[in-house]
Amino acid sequence: MSPSSTDQNTSPSITALKSLLTTTLRITTTDNRVFIGTFMGTDQLLNIILVNTEEYILGNETSRFVGQVMLPWRLVLHVEAFNQQSTPNGKAKDDKSLYI
Numbered sequence: 001m002s003p004s005s006t007d008q009n010t011s012p013s014i015t016a017l018k019s020l021l022t023t024t025l026r027i028t029t030t031d032n033r034v035f036i037g038t039f040m041g042t043d044q045l046l047n048i049i050l051v052n053t054e055e056y057i058l059g060n061e062t063s064r065f066v067g068q069v070m071l072p073w074r075l076v077l078h079v080e081a082f083n084q085q086s087t088p089n090g091k092a093k094d095d096k097s098l099y100i
Contacts, residue, residue: 017042020039020081021039021040021041022038022039022040023038023039023081023082024036024037024038024039024081024082025037025038025039025048025050025079025080025081025082026078026079026080026082027048027050027071027076027078027079027080028058028076028077028078029071029075029076029077030075030076030077031075032057032058032059033055033056033057033058034055034056034057034058035050035053035054035055035056035066035069035071036053036054036056037050037051037052037053037054037069038050038051038052038053039081040068043070045072045073046073047070047071047072047073048070048071048073048076048079049068049069049070049071050068050069050071051067051068052067053065053066053067053068053069054066055069
């Protein structure tokens with residue numbers, strides 16, 4: 001089976017998920033933690049894998065670098081994607097809205 005035929009059979013959900021690869025995500029968990037890192041994928045159980053990740057505790061201004069993390073889907077409350085907007089000169093506008 002050629003790669004193009006498998007791409008044609010891919011569901012819209014998988015396509016949307018693939019479009020988020022290497023995007024900065026902010027994930028809030030049920031235990032009041034926030035993880036901001038680069039989305040690298042999921043496993044078969046839909047656990048989320050992030051790299052270059054900072055961990056924050058809601059209500060606490062400090063963070064710690066945790067590197068690569070796998071977040072169980074059952075602990076995830078919110079997932080927000082970093083949207084880098086372009087300015088008229090073509091450069092990306094850095095939106096710090098994901099950060100605490």
